[in-house]
Amino acid sequence: DAKTTQPTSMDCAEGRAANLPCNHSTISGNEYVYWYRQIHSQGPQYIIHGLKNNETNEMASLIITEDRKSSTLILPHATLRDTAVYYCIVRPSYLNTGFQKLVFGTGTRLLVSP
């Protein structure tokens, strides 16, 4: 599985956009980028995923560079409840064996302050 690199921590003011970067320079053509978050030792929570196009849902937007070597998760209006560890995970498509598991790194600890 491709390795991901994320900053250890980031700060964001409440109401502002939080932009969380992720580098995945060894990603291969059939690997997706997934984002999960973990709020204070709760179970991880799925946020969004993408292959090569930008994606948006009710929680966030995902911007993937054209060469797919990096991506950015955007929380458009961060709230205090968005304080969490955010994980960028690259995983193979369902057509590949080993796609079942999620391999978590250390993630980015986002602190949203008033």
Add this chain to the structure above:
Amino acid sequence: EPEVTQTPSHQVTQMGQEVILRCVPISNHLYFYWYRQILGQKVEFLVSFYNNEISEKSEIFDDQFSVERPDGSNFTLKIRSTKLEDSAMYFCASREPDGLSTYEQYFGPGTRLTVT
């Protein structure tokens, strides 16, 4: 919104004892998983389960561990003889069948296992 539930929320056991951690996945899900997180460390994959058999397991999932789906709703993780290093938060997860799925996994709130 349907959710994965886990019981108990906290289990304290003595070294060498057997423990069973219980999970109720979301009702129409067919793929089930266990992960664990030692305090301050990463979330680690243990095992995936589909069609009543293990589809993948990690090196952590040795002979001391087993999983079972004893009925149509529960999914259990058994540790036969607990060690101090088994102390961790254990998360159960499930996902939808292929064809319906974005392959996202839904996690439960976890069981904190403390081995003394």
